[in-house]
Amino acid sequence: MTSEENRRSRRQGPAMLRGRAVPQTTTDQRLLDGRGPSDWVHADPWRVLRIQAEFVEGFGLLAEIPKAVSVFGSARTKPGSDEYELAVDIGRRLHEAGYAVITGGGPGIMEAANKGCDDAGGLSVGLGIELPFEQKLNDHIDIGLEFRYFFVRKTMFVKYSQAFVVLPGGFGTLDELFEAITLVQTGKITRFPIVLVGTEFWGGLLDWVKQVMLSSAKISEEDLDLFHVTDDPDEVVRVIVDAHVKQARLQEEEQAAREAARAAGNGT
Numbered sequence: 717m718t719s720e721e722n723r724r725s726r727r728q729g730p731a732m733l734r735g736r737a738v739p740q741t742t743t744d745q746r747l748l749d750g751r752g753p754s755d756w757v758h759a760d761p762w763r764v765l766r767i768q769a770e771f772v773e774g775f776g777l778l779a780e781i782p783k784a785v786s787v788f789g790s791a792r793t794k795p796g797s798d799e800y801e802l803a804v805d806i807g808r809r810l811h812e813a814g815y816a817v818i819t820g821g822g823p824g825i826m827e828a829a830n831k832g833c834d835d836a837g838g839l840s841v842g843l844g845i846e847l848p849f850e851q852k853l854n855d856h857i858d859i860g861l862e863f864r865y866f867f868v869r870k871t872m873f874v875k876y877s878q879a880f881v882v883l884p885g886g887f888g889t890l891d892e893l894f895e896a897i898t899l900v901q902t903g904k905i906t907r908f909p910i911v912l913v914g915t916e917f918w919g920g921l922l923d924w925v926k927q928v929m930l931s932s933a934k935i936s937e938e939d940l941d942l943f944h945v946t947d948d949p950d951e952v953v954r955v956i957v958d959a960h961v962k963q964a965r966l967q968e969e970e971q972a973a974r975e976a977a978r979a980a981g982n983g984t
């Protein structure tokens with residue numbers, strides 16, 4: 717090391733650097749200087765921060781929404797079709813039962829459920845996803861958020877709703893449905909009603925689940941109780957409300973039992 721290099725030293729955060737270890741520029745300079753290579757923007761450590769930012773934004777925006785139900789279904793369902801009108805009706809009824817409605821914020825069933833809730837004066841939430849083609853949140857949303865990452869968005873549906881309603885849809889809908897069933901089956905979320913709407917649409921899949929999955933012991937008999945299937949919008953809401961009433965009662969009983977045990981332990 718030359719005596720010139722030896723003299724140079726710099727503090728960099730908690731570190732002290734000397735000689736040739738001292739970088740030519742400061743951290744601030746590198747941050748503020750627009751020039752230079754930008755490959756780092758696409759590197760994984762940077763992505764981790766973006767992912768983290770999506771969680772922070774989502775948690776921040778949704779933390780204070782009241783109890784809510786997520787409604788899923790095809791992005792391709794056309795306004796005016798029976799399934800679209802059914803989703804409008806379900807969105808409205810969910811609001812009337814005291815729930816906010818959360819959807820994927822897109823067109824089709826998502827738009828219909830948001831519309832039903834919004835037109836009835838309810839809180840309508842859309843959690844959109846950035847897609848390769850131009851896309852905007854539907855017009856019936858009070859609180860909207862656009863996610864880059866599907867897995868971050870999926871966390872929000874589960875964390876901020878207390879039930880899932882699933883209307884006819886394609887791969888996206890099946891992905892959301894089976895994630896929810898898996899989370900309930902594995903005890904990651906408890907007492908979480910999942911209602912499938914459309915006995916004809918879901919019938920073939922349910923037959924296969926029973927005839928192939930169940931009969932080859934890939935699931936057990938009680939796993940069939942993890943979801944409820946109906947065509948009746950009134951029943952959709954009733955199943956959810958009943959499950960939540962039962963859940964609240966159980967929680968009260970558990971709380972009372974804990975307090976009784978504590979009191980007995982104190983000898984009071």
Ligand SMILES: CC(C)=CCNc1ncnc2c1ncn2[C@@H]1O[C@H](COP(=O)(O)O)[C@@H](O)[C@H]1O
Nearest residue numbers: 788789790791792820822845885886887888889
């Ligand atoms: C017209 C078109 C294809 C638009 C796509 N635009 C989308 N916008 C928001 N969420 C979406 C979209 N496509 C799929 N999803 C997600 O996947 C589900 C629907 O997918 P699918 O149509 O069943 O498979 C929705 O519940 C939603 O959460």
